[in-house]
Amino acid sequence: MIPVIAYTVLLLALVGTLWGLVTAIANKPPGAKQLIFAAAIELVTVVQSVIGLAKLVLGFRPVELATTIGYLVVIVILVPLAWFWANSERTRFSGVVLAIAALSVFGMTLRLITLWTPAAGS
């Protein structure tokens, strides 16, 4: 992982989680800025996964290669799915849906940071 990108994802995902919970508590559906912010989380997450997968292709070998690939792929699916699900019925619960996706991105990025350990001898 590129630390700067991973920490950026962590920060954005944390803000996205809190934002989603705040609008839910305020009983409002997510606003335009919030949806654009979710898109920004997705953008940086995609950049992270593309770089990660590129490094794997170029020969980097983490201890758990298959798991690492799984995380890099699944992590980019979450926010688009949540975006669709949050917008197909716009209520306070849409914010929670976005928050769940953002929190998952946060947790998976934490795990990716620990997964990104070179295998012995590579």
Place this chain on the structure above:
Amino acid sequence: MSEQPPAPTVRRTNSGPGRILVAVYAVFALSASARAGVQLATKYAEAPLAYALSAVAAVVYIVATFTLARGTVASRKWATVAIVLELVGVLTVGTLSVFDAQAFPRATVWSTYGIGYAFVPLVLPVLGLLWLRRTRPAATVGA
């Protein structure tokens, strides 16, 4: 339990707070599927029982996600089946993994009642069944 068209007042499993439930189930469906895929593809021989159960868990989460998200009278039944299986699974695997660690040398999503996922796998089926009960077509308004 006869087949009847939903009454106008029926609450669908995919509406309101049900959106949250579906979202959480979707996260588990994705993570359990990816996890089972990796385990079966790379190290099935290490712990066949645990990894086969990982695959079962993945299927259960996928079925629960889609049936709750559809929210029809028919899909509710499949959701109920899937979520009951999920509850049985997490209780069985959770108990076995505590008392017979030999059979579960590797963590599955249900090991130790889902401790690796902050016990969400244990709470989720309970919430799922409560939600199905709350939204059941015959439910009286305000129950």
